[in-house]
Amino acid sequence: MIFLRTDTVELTKHISEYDPPLYAVLSHTWGPEEVMYEDLVGDRSKAVAKAGFTKIREACRIAFEEYHLEYLWTDTCCTDRKNEAELNASINSSFRRFRSAALCIAYLSDFDYDPSSAHPKVDNSQLPYQLLRQSRWFTRSWTIQELIAPVRLLFYSRQWELFQERSQLVQLLYHITGIDPYALVGGDPAKIPVARRMYWAASRNATRLEDLAYSLHGLFDVEVAPNYGEGDTNAFIRLQEAILEKAKDPTIFAWRDDWSEEYFTWEKCEELIHSGRLRDYLAKSPAYFSHVGHSFPASMTRNDDGYPGTDIEDLNSDDDDWETSSVASFESSTTPVGSSASGPVRSGLNKAIAFLLENEALSTLFEAAIQKSSIGADRLRRNLARLLRQLGKDLAVEATTKDESLSAVFLRQYRMPIASAITMRASEKYLKPVLLDPSESQALHLKDTIPSDTVLEGGRQDGAEIEAKYEVVDEERDEENEPDDIAPAEKEEAADLDFESISAFILNSSAFASLTRNLSDFVDPSFRSQASKLVARVLEGKDTDDRYWSNMRSRMMTTLTELEESRPQSIFLDVEGTQGIMDKVQIWLESTTGETWNWWPLRPPKYTSSLSEARLGWRCRCGKDRWEVLPAEFAGGIGWLLRKYPFYNRGHGTDASKTSTTTVKPGSSSGTASESSSLRTNSIKMGSKSNSEPAQSTASNQWNQQTKQ
Known part of the structure; x- marks a missing residue:
């Protein structure tokens, strides 16, 4: 094995895996810029500069300072992935390496928990448990064995604060993962039916599809040489073939509709195994077992209360129980559900x-x-x-x-x-x-989500920041919880x-x-549906019975309808609301007469807006220029949504290949040219005046909506 020295964060020489020193292991989900083996044996300064170095440094610090362990193993930099034999050993020995460790540090990079930041007068004692459920760590295939194999496992938050030990969270972890409490407290997974163990992995995912199978080798105590590139189906079939060579467990076929009638006993399974048609009867992925959980209740411990299940000691007391050909004995020794x-x-x-x-x-x-x-x-x-x-x-x-x-x-x-x-x-x-x-x-994912014309330098917001600010996404909870x-x-x-x-x-x-x-x-997603969610978000926490917000809601919904009907080529966003002399004269005349004038063919005046408001402008289908004072968050969000969800994608009959982008310059003869000179920015800075480019910058003064009128 290869270890990190926890006092220096340096790699050691190879130490025999069969006689290792006391060591800790790090369980985590991979992120950008992970520190690999070649990084630490090469130019160390480059390794230190990577984002992933902080993770291994903090894990080493905890192991050394708090638990006095001199060595730490982690899959990223303690495996020479260019060495095929080393990679094979790392995959097939992963469960054993976690089981042999004195301590497992589970780092949840998306789990926020900092007890020092809790407000003393606010009861938020349940919040950390709710946040824990949402961690990506519980969705990855490799973390199944990393959760159950270690003798002792500690959960650390994104801030590297100790949350709790696994032993304190058995019931919660059972509800999050579906993994049997018996396994969570160190029980032998081999005593749990194969189908139940497959059920644990049914909803897990992996970056490399083959890892959906490779990550389960230790769970079934089998060794199968990994072959990246073979595909997830072939990898999973080879895993099942290895399981059948080791364990006489008919539940490996429990995903099939005809299991209870055709393959309920090992005797019937043996006929299939030796028939030469076995591969046609094996599952193609762990997801095939997603429905078997109710047929094989979780195995509990003697101290578990309130769970519908059976004690593991009451199950297969004889290791050869799977060999029986009696349906009755199989039902009694495996599950109280029955066919x-x-x-x-x-x-x-x-x-x-x-x-x-x-x-x-x-x-x-x-x-x-x-x-x-x-x-x-x-x-x-x-x-x-x-x-x-x-x-x-x-x-x-x-x-x-x-x-x-x-x-x-x-x-x-x-x-x-x-x-x-x-x-x-x-x-x-x-x-x-x-x-x-x-x-x-x-x-590639970022390429799909960032608009092609988004500027990523000079302090501008990039696509991801704008999307996080404006797009409203339905909460995606883990429904099982x-x-x-x-x-x-x-x-x-x-x-x-x-x-x-x-x-x-x-x-x-x-x-x-x-x-x-x-x-x-x-x-x-359509522009209308996303924009309606944006309206709801803007109004969240507001008193909609209040005259101002009632009026604003009406304006926002009217604006959505008019934009859909007119399908403008461009919309304009004015967050400064700077008034010209003509604006002031028009407003003075309206104030003097006490009436709102119809200024056609002149443009209407630019009314003063508050710092939380912005003016949105577009050319109506009738040919008139339309301006509306709206909440700044809504106005900016509309610009973003129109770029991401153009109308021609929603079946409005517009040929996207014939669309054009109109750039209006100050002083041009266009009906909207006089307005564009006062537009300072196409982004919103809430609560302050914009300090963006001067009026001469025309390209950044418009939200261009590429649709054909």
Whole structure:
């Protein structure tokens, strides 16, 4: 093995893996600029300059100063990835290396926890636990074994503050990950059915698709030579073949619809294994096991209370129990659910999944979501689960019969396996191979999200900053962790529901139409939908009964309608509101007469706006110039949204190939030229005057909306 010395953050020479010193391990998710083995053996100054060096330095500091451990192992810089033998050993020995460590430091780079910053008068004791649930660390395939293998594991926040030990969080971790408490407290994973262990990995993801299989080698105590480039399907099939050589466990086929009838015993499985058709009967990915969780309840410990499960000691007391050919003994030694209860559930799930996949409108959206680099399988799964939960709630309102009500319960109760299975099957059909280089993949993602004309220097906001400021994204919660308010009796009845009998009710419901619209907006957002969310965000926390905000809401919604109807080539944003002599004369005349004048063919005056307001201008379809005083946040956000969601993408009949960008210069004969001279910037600085380019800079004085009138 290769270690880091914790006092110097330098690599040691190779130390025998079979007689290692006391050491710590670092569990983390990879980010940009990770420090690799070649960085530390080469020019150290370059390694220190990388963003990832802070992570290994802090991990070494904690191991050395707080736990007096002289060595630390981490997968990034303690593995020579150019050495094939070293890489193979690192992958196949990863579980053992984490199990042999004296301490595991789990660093959650997206988990904010700093006890010193807590307000003494505010009760936010539950907030850290809520934030912990959302960490990316719990979504990665490699962290399954890194969570259960170590003897002792400590969670550290982004600020490198110790949160809690794994032993203090067993119940929460069970709810977050679905991993059995028995395994979380150090129990032998081999005593847990193969199908249950596969279920843990069903919703995990990895940068390299083959890692979905390679990361599970230690979980099943098998060694399979990695072969990056073979594809995730072949890698996962080879894993299952290795498992079958080691363990006589028929639950490896439990993902199949015919399992309870055809492959429920090891005797029947042996016939298949020796038939030469085995590969055709193996799952293609861990996601195939996403629906088996209810068939194989979690294995608990003696001290676990309040969990529906069984003690692991009551399960296979005989290591050879899998060899029995008796269905009864298999049921009693494996799961209290049995085929009679799980069969209808599996049947209902399969029918629900088929119902959604065979819907032409939805299948098209699933395909588009998988193929979009900005969405992908993981976001589709999370958002589909969220939408299925809402579908269940809406169906409950429309239901008039008991079966219709139970369909609502069924969709809410099984939203996670349904979403996972649909995502998996859509991915198999449409997903393109991912890039093996994480940095290259990240660069492509940024390219998709930043407009081509965004300036990235000179202190301007880049696309990511503007998007974070203006775009409103629905909260993407992990639906598996949402509170469940379904009564136990309803769950039991819904499990026996004949889904096919109520599919017509669902298809013709308003709730299903709403699901389709919401999924369409998630996959292909429209200007109107995103702008409406922007209006809601601007009004959040405001008193809409107040005359000012009521008026502003009306102005914002009217502006959206007029922009959609006129489809202007350009819009203008004025955050300074500087008045000319003509403006002052016009305002004086209106003030003197007490009337608002119709100034056509002259332009209307520029009224004074507050620091929290901005003027938005565009050319109406009628040919007139239109200006409106609006909340500054809304005005700036509209400019961003129009650039990201142009009207020609939404079926307005405009040929994008014939669109043009109009640049109006001060002093030109255009009807809007006189206005552009007062426009100082196309970005908003809330609460202060803009100090951007002078009026002579024309390109930056417009938000150009490239559509054809």
